Amino acid sequence: MAQVSYREKVLRFREDAIVEAVNHLLASKGYDLMTVDEVAAEAGIAKASLYKHFTSKEELAGAAMVRVLDRAMEQASKLEAESGASALDRITSMLLWTLQVQLAGEMPTLPAQNSKLVASLRANRAYMDGLFALSDKLGSWITQAQAEGQLNPELPAEMILFTLYARACDPVLGLLKASGNYADEQIIAWLVTTTLEGLGKRPAAPPAPAPRRVR
Amino acid sequence: MAQVSYREKVLRFREDAIVEAVNHLLASKGYDLMTVDEVAAEAGIAKASLYKHFTSKEELAGAAMVRVLDRAMEQASKLEAESGASALDRITSMLLWTLQVQLAGEMPTLPAQNSKLVASLRANRAYMDGLFALSDKLGSWITQAQAEGQLNPELPAEMILFTLYARACDPVLGLLKASGNYADEQIIAWLVTTTLEGLGKRPAAPPAPAPRRVR
DNA sequence: GTCTATAAGAGGATAGAC
DNA sequence: GTCTATCCTCTTATAGAC
Numbered sequence: 001m002a003q004v005s006y007r008e009k010v011l012r013f014r015e016d017a018i019v020e021a022v023n024h025l026l027a028s029k030g031y032d033l034m035t036v037d038e039v040a041a042e043a044g045i046a047k048a049s050l051y052k053h054f055t056s057k058e059e060l061a062g063a064a065m066v067r068v069l070d071r072a073m074e075q076a077s078k079l080e081a082e083s084g085a086s087a088l089d090r091i092t093s094m095l096l097w098t099l100q101v102q103l104a105g106e107m108p109t110l111p112a113q114n115s116k117l118v119a120s121l122r123a124n125r126a127y128m129d130g131l132f133a134l135s136d137k138l139g140s141w142i143t144q145a146q147a148e149g150q151l152n153p154e155l156p157a158e159m160i161l162f163t164l165y166a167r168a169c170d171p172v173l174g175l176l177k178a179s180g181n182y183a184d185e186q187i188i189a190w191l192v193t194t195t196l197e198g199l200g201k202r203p204a205a206p207p208a209p210a211p212r213r214v215r
Numbered sequence: 216m217a218q219v220s221y222r223e224k225v226l227r228f229r230e231d232a233i234v235e236a237v238n239h240l241l242a243s244k245g246y247d248l249m250t251v252d253e254v255a256a257e258a259g260i261a262k263a264s265l266y267k268h269f270t271s272k273e274e275l276a277g278a279a280m281v282r283v284l285d286r287a288m289e290q291a292s293k294l295e296a297e298s299g300a301s302a303l304d305r306i307t308s309m310l311l312w313t314l315q316v317q318l319a320g321e322m323p324t325l326p327a328q329n330s331k332l333v334a335s336l337r338a339n340r341a342y343m344d345g346l347f348a349l350s351d352k353l354g355s356w357i358t359q360a361q362a363e364g365q366l367n368p369e370l371p372a373e374m375i376l377f378t379l380y381a382r383a384c385d386p387v388l389g390l391l392k393a394s395g396n397y398a399d400e401q402i403i404a405w406l407v408t409t410t411l412e413g414l415g416k417r418p419a420a421p422p423a424p425a426p427r428r429v430r
Numbered sequence: 431g432t433c434t435a436t437a438a439g440a441g442g443a444t445a446g447a448c
Numbered sequence: 449g450t451c452t453a454t455c456c457t458c459t460t461a462t463a464g465a466c
Contacts, residue, residue, distance in 0.1 A: 011431090028328070029328050030326060030328045030329075032247035032248075032326070033326075033328060033329060035458085035459060035460085036460065036461085037458095037459075037460090045432080045433095046432065046434080047460090047461085048431095048432075048433065048434080048435095048461085048462075048463090049431060049432050049433070051460095051461065051462075052431055052432080053431090055461095056461085057459095057461095088415075111247070111326075112389065113243070113244050113245045113248060114245075149416050150415065150416060151414055151415060152414060152415065152416050153416070155405060155408075155414065156396075156397075158391075158394065158396075159387070159405055159409075162386075162387045162390045162391065163387050163409060163414060166385060166386050166387045166390075170381060171327060171377075172374070172377045172378050172381045174327065175377045175381075176373075176377065179373065181373075182371075190370060190374055193367075193370075194367075194370070194374075194378060194413065195413060195414060196413045196414055196415045197367075197412070197413040198409065198411045198412040198413035199366055199367060199378060199410060199411055200303075200365065200367065201364050201365060201366060201367050201368070226449090229449095250440085250441060251441075251442060251443085252440095252441075260450080260451095261450065261451050261452080262442090262443085263443085263444070263445090263449095263450075263451065263452080264449060264450050264451070266442090266444075267450080268449090270443095271442085272441095272442065
């Protein structure tokens with residue numbers, strides 16, 4: 001636990017480079033079109049060496065997902081430390097964060113249909129732990145926001161959670177960006193709005209809360 | 216144009232079976248995991264024979280997409296023929312229809328990241344025509360609904376259109392179904408609600424329109 | 431643990447007989 | 449146009465030297 005040898009540090013550094021490459025490739029071309037050769041090339045390492053660190057392509061994908069889950073958890077903890085934010089504020093901030101990650105081309109996405117991959121993820125302890133930890137935290141915010149009347153209490157919290165996860169890789173963002181007609185901030189603002197308020201016109205103008213300045 | 220020979224009828228029938236198989240496989244496993252061998256097997260034909268009808272895997276995918284676009288267009292035309300429905304009613308009906316198709320496991324989905332496939336689709340005349348025809352019709356409904364104050368007029372019509380397309384293959388539906396906790400109708404109702412009204416609690420109860428009975 | 435070289439196999443596409 | 453048999457490329461994964 002205590003002393004980390006130099007060798008081990010180098011090892012960690014290598015693995016970080018590999019996972020970083022996987023993350024990038026998953027975000028840009030997706031799991032099926034990503035080849036292990038590409039990962040090795042982008043990480044600047046021989047493929048055979050890569051297989052000393054990770055024993056399969058599925059494990060590579062798992063490592064990238066663990067990384068993004070960790071980053072999300074870190075972000076969530078940061079928001080929780082801030083005072084004066086409602087549960088809805090925190091949820092909105094997380095949604096914003098995921099959209100920014102996606103817009104930056106750093107959101108890895110995996111095909112839910114690949115049963116071999118899914119089985120590997122389910123057997124991946126770090127992945128499952130990270131997923132449950134994040135879901136627990138977000139879930140508690142969701143039920144709180146529902147109790148406070150800020151999220152629709154008639155929806156199961158589970159569904160709201162799924163929707164937040166789904167919007168983290170919503171293709172609408174990519175389509176709007178590809179059209180080239182809108183600024184990034186505009187795109188993100190629209191996605192947040194439609195996720196929370198839908199496509200319909202609100203029946204009454206929502207009373208705009210006075211923006212609270214943090215000093 | 217007039218006389219269709221018996222041989223040609225048989226041909227069409229074969230091709231329908233092939234496209235049907237592709238549609239099913241695209242919906243269940245997706246493009247990358249679908250193999251041409253599977254398509255041939257499910258269509259009850261040898262692979263080499265299949266290649267006499269379609270020259271590539273991309274073309275197979277294109278044919279399946281043309282089929283679903285045609286079905287959607289047919290549905291839209293039917294809605295347009297009905298009187299007494301507002302633009303929003305029609306849009307809602309189309310959303311409902313796509314969700315039902317998805318729930319039935321008949322919604323083919325393609326990876327937007329596969330550039331080779333995308334290029335093939337763009338060069339596919341029937342696909343592009345079908346896509347534009349449907350988009351035009353839906354687009355006109357959208358702008359009408361916006362003018363009538365039923366859809367948020369501050370959103371570009373284009374974004375609303377993208378969102379409708381995206382919800383047609385929203386993973387949330389599959390996640391809710393996989394949880395096994397909810398009835399199909401319930402799942403669809405929630406998805407329609409969140410798409411149009413979002414996750415947030417509405418500030419005022421929307422005035423429920425008296426249900427108009429069709430006699 | 432890193433490399434070069436290669437095995438092993440899947441999957442898209444085709445040859446050629448009928 | 450349909451079939452069987454085959455080609456060939458791409459990709460995952462490993463052998464074995466250093």
